[in-house]
Amino acid sequence: MFGPHHEAPAPSVGSRLRPYTLTGGRTRPLHPLQLDTLLAARPVPADVDLGPEGERIRLLCATPQPVAELASHLGQPVQVAKILASDLLHINALVIAEVDNADSRPDRELLEAVLVGLRAL
Secondary structure, three states, rough: EEEEEEEEOOOOOOOOOHHHOOOOOOOOOOOOOOOOOOEEEEOOOOOOOOHHHHHHHHOOOOEEEHHHHHHHHOOOOHHHHHHHHHHHHHOOOOEEEEOOOOHOOHHHHHHHHHHHHHOOO
């Protein structure tokens, strides 16, 4: 209890806000996002206040990041990360990064080498 001669302790720099405080009580994102959706930062006008979490997400997304990684870096549940990222998508501070599927296909020679190795077992 705090009396007239005792002040409430100042919140520490690393203190965490409750998830419902970060999301304004919302439980669903504005945009449907998957765990593997890649998000990339976009420039925003200087007069736009994104708040500390929004700025942190934009910094993390300087290189495209999946939603699951954002949640991990933020130390928040995935649903909270989805809501915060969705808010940034809504104001064009983030964009969904396109993935070139041709680059993600495995090399045919590698697959054949794996098959030969499996047959040798």
